[in-house]
Amino acid sequence: MASRFKDVLNSGKFVITSEVAPPKGTNLEKVLHHIELLKDKVDAINVTDHQSSVMRFPSIGGCLAIKEKGGEPILQMTCRDRNRLALQAELLFASSRGINNVLCLTGDAVPVGDHKEAKGVFDLDSLQLLKTIRLMESGQDLGGNDLDGAVEFCAGATVTPGAQPLEPQLIKFEKKVEAGAEFFQTQGIYDLDNFGKFMEHARKFPVKILAGIILLSSARMAKYMTQNVPGIFVPQNLIDELTAVPKEEMLNRGIEIAGRMIAALKKDSICDGVHIMAIGKEEVVPDILAAAGL
Amino acid sequence: MKSITRQKPFEEIRQQLDSFNRVFIIGCGTCATMTKTGGIEQVMEMKSQLQGVDKLVSGWTVIPIACDEMSEVAMKENDRAIQNSNCALIMSCALGVHKISTYIDLPVIPALDTLFIGVEDTPGYFREVCAQCGQCIIGETAGICPITACHKGLVNGPCGGTNNGKCEVDKEKDCAWTLIYERLKAQKRLDLMRKYQPPHNFQASPRPRTVKIS
Numbered sequence: 001m002a003s004r005f006k007d008v009l010n011s012g013k014f015v016i017t018s019e020v021a022p023p024k025g026t027n028l029e030k031v032l033h034h035i036e037l038l039k040d041k042v043d044a045i046n047v048t049d050h051q052s053s054v055m056r057f058p059s060i061g062g063c064l065a066i067k068e069k070g071g072e073p074i075l076q077m078t079c080r081d082r083n084r085l086a087l088q089a090e091l092l093f094a095s096s097r098g099i100n101n102v103l104c105l106t107g108d109a110v111p112v113g114d115h116k117e118a119k120g121v122f123d124l125d126s127l128q129l130l131k132t133i134r135l136m137e138s139g140q141d142l143g144g145n146d147l148d149g150a151v152e153f154c155a156g157a158t159v160t161p162g163a164q165p166l167e168p169q170l171i172k173f174e175k176k177v178e179a180g181a182e183f184f185q186t187q188g189i190y191d192l193d194n195f196g197k198f199m200e201h202a203r204k205f206p207v208k209i210l211a212g213i214i215l216l217s218s219a220r221m222a223k224y225m226t227q228n229v230p231g232i233f234v235p236q237n238l239i240d241e242l243t244a245v246p247k248e249e250m251l252n253r254g255i256e257i258a259g260r261m262i263a264a265l266k267k268d269s270i271c272d273g274v275h276i277m278a279i280g281k282e283e284v285v286p287d288i289l290a291a292a293g294l
Numbered sequence: 295m296k297s298i299t300r301q302k303p304f305e306e307i308r309q310q311l312d313s314f315n316r317v318f319i320i321g322c323g324t325c326a327t328m329t330k331t332g333g334i335e336q337v338m339e340m341k342s343q344l345q346g347v348d349k350l351v352s353g354w355t356v357i358p359i360a361c362d363e364m365s366e367v368a369m370k371e372n373d374r375a376i377q378n379s380n381c382a383l384i385m386s387c388a389l390g391v392h393k394i395s396t397y398i399d400l401p402v403i404p405a406l407d408t409l410f411i412g413v414e415d416t417p418g419y420f421r422e423v424c425a426q427c428g429q430c431i432i433g434e435t436a437g438i439c440p441i442t443a444c445h446k447g448l449v450n451g452p453c454g455g456t457n458n459g460k461c462e463v464d465k466e467k468d469c470a471w472t473l474i475y476e477r478l479k480a481q482k483r484l485d486l487m488r489k490y491q492p493p494h495n496f497q498a499s500p501r502p503r504t505v506k507i508s
Contacts, residue, residue: 125448171451
């Protein structure tokens with residue numbers, strides 16, 4: 001079955017994706033509400049996979065819920081929690097249920113999460129997972145055996161355009177392209193000049209780049225991310241802009257900033273689309289789109 | 295090369311010795327002496343700590359190399375005291391504990407946790423540089439093993455958690471891939487970083503690993 005998302009990527013339109021996070025528990029009310037809210041407003045919805053190494057309802061479960069509601073899911077798969085048997089098995093299952101988009105991630109480290117004593121698996125890495133998908137599409141598994149029924153995926157990966165130093169990140173980006181990545185959803189970007197420089201390099205490769213837009217919900221969050229999240233840099237003028245408004249206005253200002261950035265990226269065709277991460281504030285993603293004029 | 299150990303919390307040692315009153319203590323004169331976990335000073339300290347919780351220390355010895363066959367001789371020399379004990383508390387790495395367990399009939403209790411095989415960078419600072427995985431790739435990674443030095447053991451380049459040359463799990467820890475990148479760049483061999491490294495063969499030498507030299 002072909003991926004609807006792949007058709008959108010190849011259509012030349014400015015692509016919009018967003019993401020939802022499954023719950024810690026079996027109460028799906030909130031995530032189902034977010035899916036309902038986003039499914040007709042974005043081209044595809046990522047479902048996070050134990051984000052930040054915090055144990056949750058699985059990504060594949062969230063993807064099934066999106067399918068059931070008629071949306072287009074992107075299955076996030078990290079290499080942290082499963083060995084190559086389990087990863088391949090999940091790809092078979094996803095494919096059998098019409099989940100045709102996968103974002104291949106290494107996964108955050110175990111100690112940053114809520115099961116600090118767990119074993120980090122990392123039997124494969126994100127690159128090897130991409131290659132595995134391409135291999136399985138040819139009808140084989142990693143053990144060299146034939147598959148009775150192959151898979152077909154639109155496979156993506158991530159890149160951090162603000163990483164320091166940048167060159168090792170670019171080398172890995174190129175390796176991911178060679179391994180078969182068709183699209184990239186980047187780490188959150190705020191400095192458009194810097195991102196433009198990254199895009200000059202990325203444009204040399206036959207892949208679609210969706211810029212990561214993380215909603216700034218407060219000045220404090222902006223400062224925290226700059227200081228603590230690898231590869232994220234919020235320029236001082238944006239922090240000042242948030243600080244200048246009253247506390248209750250900060251979220252609205254954050255929505256405005258996100259909308260403004262998306263509009264700028266689209267207007268100058270800097271990249272192929274955006275991936276909006278609202279991190280707990282999924283409710284306002286439609287407002288961000290409206291602020292972007294989409 | 296040294297077997298790097300850390301003493302277990304005394305409470306854990308005490309619990310393991312719960313049903314034993316007469317304890318024979320064995321230290322090691324090699325790695326555990328260098329790491330100050332099982333040398334003569336630590337053995338003496340353990341002796342007084344055990345006496346402090348009403349254990350009878352029936353004897354003690356510090357074997358030159360606990361993991362060596364010569365340990366058998368050391369055990370024979372102390373035969374009388376050992377026979378007069380309920381257990382042996384061993385302050386060496388697990389290799390020494392295992393070796394000694396083959397020479398005496400007493401229950402053996404490890405006083406140390408064996409952490410890794412490491413090198414001493416500066417006096418008193420020990421670091422793991424090899425995970426003994428059986429598939430060495432450091433010829434392509436500028437002598438730095440990413441399986442050991444990268445928290446996730448990644449072989450195809452840095453993850454997104456790399457941050458100004460440091461690791462996401464510890465701001466003090468160097469990112470292995472930044473180190474590899476810098477060294478390969480200086481050697482003008484960055485092309486090696488572009489090479490795809492296939493999945494690791496974890497059965498290169500199935501456990502327990504053995505080698506027989508013909």
